[in-house]
Amino acid sequence: MDSDTDVRNGGDSTGPQRAAPLLTRLRHSEAVNGWLLISPTALYALLLLAAPLVTLFTFSFFKDGYLTIIPEFTLENYQATLSDPIFAALMQRSLWVSGLVTLATVLTAFPIAYYLSFHVAPALKARWLFLITIPFWTSYLIRVFLWKVILGYNGVVNSGLKELGLIDKPLEFLLYNVNSIVLTLSHSYAPFAILPIYVALEKIDRALLEAGQDLGESRLMTFWRVTLPLAMPGVIAAVLIVFIPTIGDYVTPQLIGGGKIPMVANLIQARMLDMDNKPLGSAVAVISMAIVAVVSILFLALNRRFLRGQK
Amino acid sequence: MKIPFLRLYAMAYLLFLYAPILLLPLFAFNDATVISFPLKGFTTQWFAQMAENEALRKATLNSLLIATSSAVMATALGMFVARAATRFRFPGKGGVVGFIMLPLVLPEIIVSVSLLVVLLQLGVSLSAFTVILGHVLICTPYAAAILNTSFGALDRSLEEAAYDLGETKFSTFRLITLPLVMPGIISSLLISFTISLDEFIIAFFLAGAEPTLPTYIFSQLRFPKGIPMIMALGTVLVAMSVLLLTIAEYFRRRGVARTGIKDTGGFL
Structure with a gap:
């Protein structure tokens, strides 16, 4: 039992080691057990996530032959993509749309998260969270399509306004533009913004707020100087968790934009499948990911003072 | 009387x-046949029409097969992660768990x-x-997150008591651990099933000639005649x-009640 106990205590005792205790040590070591246990999932992710991402990266440096890929190093795909005015325009639009979606989603989500955390009775919180997440779990395609129904030429808004006699002709600016894409995406990603902010607000020690007011701050100033800074980690998480996936959204530009307002995901699809040029498509994907990563890191760097002191 | 602005806002937001x-x-x-107001009749x-549609039937069967398999596999893989993350400390844990969770933030495209x-x-x-x-890959992070809560709430002394009473590692897992985390497992199966059933992009790229429900719906949205059936x-x-x-x-709530931790609510 001797070897057993000191292994449990960290297992870094030195001295002569025989084969049998070594095996026992390994079997009882937390590190070995942890890695063994997580290895099936880690292996799956390695084979089906890491390996494909590395392949994508490698292909972006290869040449495209007819129906094959020629494994010769080239920078052509990058040159072609970076000098392509279509790529530049779509990337710019994607960044702009994602930025707007993130701003709209986080700004509208914050009051909801605040209401949930500070005004809803603890016993009802789980029910509210459930209510908020339900629409998120229901058919994404159909939800997006219904926004088209709501905003369309003969849609709900237009026919409603006509019934009421407020307009004679259907409004045309509702659909097939950037605003409608922003609205639809904000709807889709709402829970992603609400939940992280809510979690951050829940962690705030309520005594701090009372202290702020006892020391003579108004409610507004207490919010500004205590609540908001403490909620910032949640806000930052919300920004990233909305921004990164929306920039790669394929369905909404396709359906709501009517195919006329493509974003970068549509370009990747077009290069990969329609043009059947895998290396070029890979290069577009790699450059897009790099740009998203740079923007995210910049954003984190700008906000690092709020994240300091976090565990 | 004070007007409850926040409450009204919350109601409006729910409506949205x-x-x-x-x-x-x-x-x-x-x-x-046209999707617009005013409504015409019941x-x-x-x-x-939906019940008679052969292509839809095939897509539904495909989707059910895919969603069931993905849910079972993702939950199994998620259990390894949750158990390892809550039970053991090991070097590189943060990195490997973060990597497994990566599909949560990576654009699906x-x-x-x-x-x-x-x-x-x-x-x-x-x-x-x-x-x-592909679906197992994107469902696993959700499964792991749900199961993490279940495994994290587990009282370790219950397992130790079973060891002391002579149970083996395996029988302890079956008799003590598994029943306690069962609500989490069921919840993880259902959530993974729902995600897979609804997933479009991966199915769009990887299904080849076999339609799933979302890819079938996407192909039908182009034809105005088929829209009412899609509704x-x-x-x-x-x-x-x-x-x-x-x-x-x-x-999930029963699991929370069973282990006696504070309910923080929500799946994410």
């Missing part, structure tokens, strides 16, 4: 969140095209199986998701 889902059944039962013909490139290069033909491979289909899907989620939530 639910607007599409509330409109769906209106059009599914509406006796008109009909169930779109549901009847990137996951899809990178898998597509590899599968085509290996000469694997696209089918329901390749969709399952009926959507109504059924929404009703089913709500049912599954309610069951999942019930089990």
Whole structure:
């Protein structure tokens, strides 16, 4: 039992080691057990996530032959993509749309998260969270399509306004533009913004707020100087968790934009499948990911003072 | 009297969140081929049309197969992660868990095209199986997150008591651990099933000639004539998701009650 106990205590005792205790040590070591246990999932992710991402990266440096890929190093795909005015325009639009979606989603989500955390009775919180997440779990395609129904030429808004006699002709600016894409995406990603902010607000020690007011701050100033800074980690998480996936959204530009307002995901699809040029498509994907990563890191760097002191 | 601005705002926001889902059944039962107001009259013909549609039947069967397999595999893989993360400390844990969780934030288009490139290069033909491979990848983080809560709430002394009473590692897991985390497992199965059933991009890239429900819906959205039936289909899907989620939530709460931790609510 001797070897057993000191292994449990960290297992870094030195001295002569025989084969049998070594095996026992390994079997009882937390590190070995942890890695063994997580290895099936880690292996799956390695084979089906890491390996494909590395392949994508490698292909972006290869040449495209007819129906094959020629494994010769080239920078052509990058040159072609970076000098392509279509790529530049779509990337710019994607960044702009994602930025707007993130701003709209986080700004509208914050009051909801605040209401949930500070005004809803603890016993009802789980029910509210459930209510908020339900629409998120229901058919994404159909939800997006219904926004088209709501905003369309003969849609709900237009026919409603006509019934009421407020307009004679259907409004045309509702659909097939950037605003409608922003609205639809904000709807889709709402829970992603609400939940992280809510979690951050829940962690705030309520005594701090009372202290702020006892020391003579108004409610507004207490919010500004205590609540908001403490909620910032949640806000930052919300920004990233909305921004990164929306920039790669394929369905909404396709359906709501009517195919006329493509974003970068549509370009990747077009290069990969329609043009059947895998290396070029890979290069577009790699450059897009790099740009998203740079923007995210910049954003984190700008906000690092709020994240300091976090565990 | 003070006007409860925040409360009114919360109500309005809920209305915004639910607007599409509330409109769906209106059009599914509406006796008109054009999706617009005013409503024409009540009909169930779109549901009847749905039941007769052969392509839809095939897509549904494909989707059920894919969603069931993905849910089982993702939950199994998620259990390894949750158990390892809550029970053991080991070097590189944060890194490996973070990596497994990566599909949560990675745009799905990137996951899809990178898998597509590899599968085509290996000469694997696209089918329901390749969709399952992708869906397991994106469902596992959700499964791991749900199961993490269940395994994290587990009282270790219960397992130690079982060891002391002479149970083996395996029998302890079966008799003590498994029943305690069962609500989490059921919840994880249902959530993974729902995600897979609804997933479009990966299926779009990796299904080849075999349609799934979302890819079938996407192909039909281009034809105005087929829209009313899609509305009926959507109504059924929404009703089913709500049912599954309610069951999942019930089990999640029961799990929370069973282990006696504070309910923080929500799946994410």
